[in-house]
Amino acid sequence: MSDQNPTGPLTTESGAPVADNQNSQSAGAGGPVLIQDQLLIEKLAHFNRERIPERIVHARGAAAYGTFRVTADVTPYTRAKFLSEIGKETEVFLRFSTVAGNLGSADAVRDPRGFALKFYTEEGNYDLVGNNTPVFFIKDAIKFPDFIHTQKRDPYTGSQEADNVWDFWGLSPESTHQVTWLFGDRGIPATYRHMNGYGSHTFQWTNEAGEAFWVKYHFKTDQGIKNLTAAEAAELAGKDPDSHQRDLREAIERGEYPSWTVQVQIMPVAEAATYRFNPFDLTKVWPHADYPPIEIGKLELNRNPENIFAEVEQSIFSPHHFVPGIGPSPDKMLQGRLFAYGDAHRYRVGINADHLPVNRPHATEARTYGRDGYAYDGRHGRAKNYEPNSFGGPAQTNRPLWEPIAVTGYTGDHEAPSHAEDNDFVQAGNLYRLLSDEERDRLIDNLAGSLAQVSREDIVDRAIENFRKADEDYGKRLQAAVQALRG
Numbered sequence: 064m065s066d067q068n069p070t071g072p073l074t075t076e077s078g079a080p081v082a083d084n085q086n087s088q089s090a091g092a093g094g095p096v097l098i099q100d101q102l103l104i105e106k107l108a109h110f111n112r113e114r115i116p117e118r119i120v121h122a123r124g125a126a127a128y129g130t131f132r133v134t135a136d137v138t139p140y141t142r143a144k145f146l147s148e149i150g151k152e153t154e155v156f157l158r159f160s161t162v163a164g165n166l167g168s169a170d171a172v173r174d175p176r177g178f179a180l181k182f183y184t185e186e187g188n189y190d191l192v193g194n195n196t197p198v199f200f201i202k203d204a205i206k207f208p209d210f211i212h213t214q215k216r217d218p219y220t221g222s223q224e225a226d227n228v229w230d231f232w233g234l235s236p237e238s239t240h241q242v243t244w245l246f247g248d249r250g251i252p253a254t255y256r257h258m259n260g261y262g263s264h265t266f267q268w269t270n271e272a273g274e275a276f277w278v279k280y281h282f283k284t285d286q287g288i289k290n291l292t293a294a295e296a297a298e299l300a301g302k303d304p305d306s307h308q309r310d311l312r313e314a315i316e317r318g319e320y321p322s323w324t325v326q327v328q329i330m331p332v333a334e335a336a337t338y339r340f341n342p343f344d345l346t347k348v349w350p351h352a353d354y355p356p357i358e359i360g361k362l363e364l365n366r367n368p369e370n371i372f373a374e375v376e377q378s379i380f381s382p383h384h385f386v387p388g389i390g391p392s393p394d395k396m397l398q399g400r401l402f403a404y405g406d407a408h409r410y411r412v413g414i415n416a417d418h419l420p421v422n423r424p425h426a427t428e429a430r431t432y433g434r435d436g437y438a439y440d441g442r443h444g445r446a447k448n449y450e451p452n453s454f455g456g457p458a459q460t461n462r463p464l465w466e467p468i469a470v471t472g473y474t475g476d477h478e479a480p481s482h483a484e485d486n487d488f489v490q491a492g493n494l495y496r497l498l499s500d501e502e503r504d505r506l507i508d509n510l511a512g513s514l515a516q517v518s519r520e521d522i523v524d525r526a527i528e529n530f531r532k533a534d535e536d537y538g539k540r541l542q543a544a545v546q547a548l549r550g
């Protein structure tokens with residue numbers, strides 16, 4: 064893409080030279096403007112259509128291109144070609160984001176950060192649409208719209224309301240783990256470079272022999288973890304709303320390329336049924352002691368996008384974009400996400416979103432019989448638009464990308480199975496107990512500051528009870544801190 068201004072005279076969109084770009088045509092010098100002024104009409108009409116719907120979540124973000132390099136032999140676990148050799152490199156595009164804020168909101172806020180990574184592999188694009196936390200607030204996609212409504216603007220006040228946020232969390236005790244994370248130090252990363260990324264869900268890897276494994280991804284920042292306190296963030300958000308976006312762009316311009324060490328946890332499929340936690344529950348981690356992280360690669364970001372609208376706003380990432388050797392797990396959140404993203408893209412960017420330069424495969428080509436629609440570029444030319452055909456057109460491979468997932472039981476509105484040590488609080492308690500005294504002090508202050516804004520005692524009490532169930536000391540200290548603030 065060119066970073067130069069084009070040479071030659073100014074033209075209309077259809078290429079005709081423009082005589083005057085300062086004055087509209089009018090009937091006499093002081094008269095009304097004329098409909099024959101093609102340039103005026105074209106400019107005003109184009110301007111009216113410059114915005115597309117912002118993402119319903121993760122609207123605010125920044126992105127960069129880079130490289131993923133394999134550093135370990137993972138062929139025993141997956142046949143994905145981009146992971147097939149030590150030293151192999153694949154181009155990537157990584158978009159960071161906040162979740163709740165609108166497109167123009169500030170970067171330095173307490174919110175999870177999106178970590179959406181596109182690998183342009185020779186077998187198609189593989190998207191890993193994760194966050195900077197290994198867990199999430201809920202474990203079933205059916206709760207996602209309600210959850211996000213509480214994070215976004217209230218229909219009456221037009222602002223995010225502590226009442227709504229804490230009402231939902233208190234009534235959804237499975238959120239206790241992620242809420243503990245969010246109000247801890249890592250809830251406000253200093254920059255996008257100084258935080259980890261996680262695939263969060265459990266995914267399936269399958270090797271050449273057709274053996275399947277469950278896998279979780281971790282991206283550990285090589286810059287070190289750096290966070291902002293609530294006070295530092297409030298000041299920065301006011302002074303420099305674009306702080307994270309600017310930091311990423313400027314670091315890359317300076318040649319200080321941020322990098323992450325990529326690790327995976329691997330669970331043989333046979334161990335899943337009897338594991339002490341439900342391995343497909345997105346509110347839980349797999350403790351490292353059970354499944355130690357294994358280093359498999361390095362991720363580096365080294366090129367800024369040239370045009371934010373074309374490459375960042377119109378970029379699309381979908382948890383459904385898998386490649387051979389990688390697939391979904393039965394995680395109920397992930398299953399819901401497999402639908403939600405493609406649907407959002409068709410609404411937000413259009414049916415030909417996959418054809419845009421940032422979204423299309425870079426290391427192979429897409430060969431489909433999908434045709435036409437708004438802004439179709441005619442890429443298929445005269446090629447046959449149906450399959451099967453007798454003209455040598457692309458045909459199916461007969462090899463599924465991933466292995467079948469075993470199922471039992473009847474259809475119904477089921478809760479996810481509970482394993483031996485599963486409850487909504489144990490891992491929130493584990494996180495609380497691993498924090499230092501100072502980290503716990505800040506966690507309690509941050510939570511109390513937010514809870515103190517809630518207008519109803521029953522909502523506050525229910526929320527505190529969840530933290531008490533995670534750890535008696537946690538609940539006791541929080542209750543005292545909230546009482547001190549509410550008087």
Ligand code: NDP
Pocket residue numbers: 197244247248249259283288348349350351352490491493494497498502
């Ligand atoms: P470990 O002691 O083996 O791992 C602890 C993990 O906690 C490390 O990954 C560490 O990340 C991370 N951590 C350290 N400080 C914080 C913090 N202030 N906020 C968030 N994470 C932090 O313990 P377990 O694997 O048994 O997990 C215990 C708890 O640690 C979990 O309940 C979970 O909340 C949290 N955790 C677990 C992860 C996992 O995949 N098992 C991943 C991240 C967090 P780092 O090395 O970057 O400092």
Ligand code: HEM
Pocket residue numbers: 117118119120121124158159160176177178179192193194199203204205207262263264378379380396397399400403404407408411
């Ligand atoms: C963006 C839905 C859970 C990470 C989005 C978008 C939708 C969506 C509709 C906007 C997509 C677009 O317009 O391009 C959902 C649903 C969820 C869910 C229905 C639960 C069932 C999660 C979870 C994570 C996550 C658990 C992380 C682990 C992201 C990220 C983006 C995003 C990173 C931004 C992608 C980008 O940069 O373009 N989500 N989401 N989401 N979501 Fe989710």
